[in-house]
Amino acid sequence: MLDTKRHQGHDAALIATVTVVVAALSILPMFRLGMEIIAPQGRFSTTALQSALSSSATWVATWHSLQVGIGGTLLAVILGTAVALLISLTDIRFRSAFVLLFVAPLLIAPQVTALAWLQLFGPASPFLKLIGLAPPLGSRNPLYSTGGIILLLGVQYGPLVFLIVRAGLRKLPRELVEAGLSSGAGKWTVLTTIILPLMTPSIIGATALAFVSCVGNFGIPAFLGIPANYLVLPTLIYQRLAGAGPSVLSEVAVLSMLIGIIAMAGIFAQDYAARRRDYRIVSTSLPAQPFALGRWQIAVEAGLALLILLVLVLPLVGLLLTALVPAYGVPLNWQTATLANFKFILTEHGAASRAFGNSIGLSLAAAAFAVVLAVPLGYLITWRERWWTKFLNLSAELPYALPGVVLAIASLLLFLKPVPVIGLHIYNTIWIILYAYLARFLVLALRPTISGLHQIDRALEEAAQVAGAGLMRRMRTIIFPLVAPATLAGGVLIFMTAFSELTVSALLWASGSETIGVVIFSFEQGGDSSYAAAISVLVVAVTFLLMLSTNLFARHLPSGVLPWRD
Amino acid sequence: MAGLKVKNLTKRFADFAALSDVSLDVADGEFVAVLGPSGCGKTTLLRMVAGFEQPDDGEITIGGKVMSGAGINVQPENRKVGIVFQNYALWPHMNVAENVGYSLRVAKVDKATREKRVEEALALVNLQGFGERRPANLSGGQRQRVALARCLVAAPSLVLFDEPLANLDVHLRAAMEDEFAAFHKRTGTTIVYITHDQAEAMALADRIAVLDHGRLMQFATPRMLYEEPANEMVASFIAQGMVLPAEILSAAQDGACRVRILGQEAVLRCRPDEIARADAKVCVRAGDLEVVEMGGIPIRVKRSIYRGGGSRIEASPAERPDIELHFDLPDPARLEEGTQARLAIRTGWVIPRAEGAVR
């Protein structure tokens, strides 16, 4: 019986460890944030609440957040749904290539997207200069506007909508479409009366997710809105903190709660839609036969290629050209093109070269930690399902579902003073950024792990159990090797996202703990667009390299783990 | 080697009783099959014996040691039972030798001994030289044999099989059946073998436990199940027995009594304590029925299905169209649909009054 006790001990230890870690990363910061809102600095008071809510800047920013949130969402939904319908339902060629290219903007950090577009349309645009269309120097960049922010949010999150709607379309049983066709309906009628109604749950879900992302986005309104003095809630929080420091923490906590509430409304809507989705399509069958485009095929393909040229290729070319320009406004040609900007950021500028080290370290650490934790956590959630395991799952989702600003403020509040009892002091160090990354990105490894575990027969673990293997050994020799591809793909996703992350680190960095995102942002704010562009070019290159190299082991992955792979 | 004792086992999933009050006493070295319709709780029983599920009530003892019940719950990894899963459950990331040798590695057996025992286990299932192969590159039958070898290598005292042949084609099934029987003979391991294939259970098992709706219906030798079913469920489940209403006319004498079935008198086998009663049920099988010219029960033929060398006839008594009868009619005799005929009952079994399990 001693043996029994020891094994149950392992079990309990695993459950306890995982639960404590998840609670420390999710419940604790959110609880701290909530405390600050009702009882700033530990004393019950409504002063902070009142002063934040009575300031007109708060409501202007809220209004702006809603404006760009709704506008960006609409654009993303229209763009994403249209492309998803075209790619999924028609006999278009080069499908995988289109999917890869169309999804790419989602993996490029928003501030890099913003920078790229700014370089493309600005008066100093090397590209417009090349083709002789540049506006006169000194004129205003048309993207510094509400419309510009909405456009870029739509481009950034259109792929998100695309992925969700496409997943929905793939589950559409072909009998439903064929039944419509054989009762005499034309393709267009089938699309509007059968396919789109069946897709409403997917589209609603995608809309909600896009809305949460748009409202929480920091990079795009920071690059496009701050110069035009057009502030949304995340950028208002940033400006307050940057201007007055920790003394306004209680007030910005209220602001972050406002974004939290707006985002939550989106999450609840999505949850509602997800619950409806289950019963709407019951049969599982082969996907529908693609509609033949006939003589339109070339035109549609050309249209999609043009779209990709506009939203991906041109901005990146603009970025690259800017990175090669020796100084602001100098026209680019073979004589003037230079690699000096790359040399400068990599070797000469202290903060920039430090940032590369910091960001690589942070994203590696976050990815490694998430991979190690995701396996036992996913195991508890799927194969040891109990009533409380879904709370574990929800807790892991929360820091990612809420806008990054909320988590950043919560982390600040948590670590502003050394942690009582253990005396841990990480405020103004790189460790606070790591903490926030661990909390925020864990779920990106957890989700593929869970879907991987769902596809593995539990008997494989049971067979090891009757062979006498204890929990730790099964975890190591059976469960981890079996889900490793899915979990590691999640790790790669984390690395890519964290590598150029800005929202969280913009609020948490200090001298010495700059991240790549922060350095890009500072260069751009200081007017050094060429340096910012040079770093961004490197970031994009790393992202694409990772995408292509993970594609190599994609056949070992459950489908849907790599978003860019069809 | 170890016997298995299951005492008053009960398992509920929410309000649903998957097993109620099941007791089995499997002797050391015995081959027991568990038989029953789909959803009757066979897998649940096996998973509780293995330790994957905890009973709500009752006790499980293996080799004299209590494994579940009375506040004790030995983890599956410490029960020293082997399982052969229906879908093999071979680990795809290990080759055949690694799969088979896993439990030895867990037990920290040194490498040389391990390799020797893996080779022996593979030889037992006729898979010498397959050690380097990946499970994905094996046929269904080979996979099942690897699963068997993996379970044998640890020399478990009790081996559980959950429908091990369900995924195999008919020919392979027969071959694997022989292999299981040979394995049992050679090693004398106690085996609990779950199946819903009666022929398989009859061919392999020393005794069969019939489950229905989570209750044990009867636990007896194949012959007993066939000849002396304990209740209507077993009577109709085993070999498609027909359960007919009857009146017992005389008390048992020398293991038989006179009964009246559908207006006809016949002498049927019965328990020695059977007494005259009106509400009896009897079990007759296709082979017990015979077409006669005179006397017998008048019937109307509903369907005739040609079976090669004879036909299977489905019919109803002329006076009781709600009762279904079926029997085999050897060629060249024929009975077309709608024709009338007469049937005599040669023998049968009086189903004992007190239903419930007999041990």
Ligand SMILES: Nc1ncnc2c1ncn2[C@@H]1O[C@H](COP(=O)(O)OP(=O)(O)OP(=O)(O)O)[C@@H](O)[C@H]1O
């Ligand atoms: N985890 C569970 N939760 C709820 N109900 C369950 C669970 N496991 C089994 N059941 C139910 O218990 C009953 C018995 O299931 P079990 O798997 O033991 O049947 P079985 O006899 O093995 O059937 P089959 O021959 O189809 O494999 C079934 O009605 C099943 O739906």
Ligand SMILES: [Mg+2]
């Ligand atoms: Mg079963």
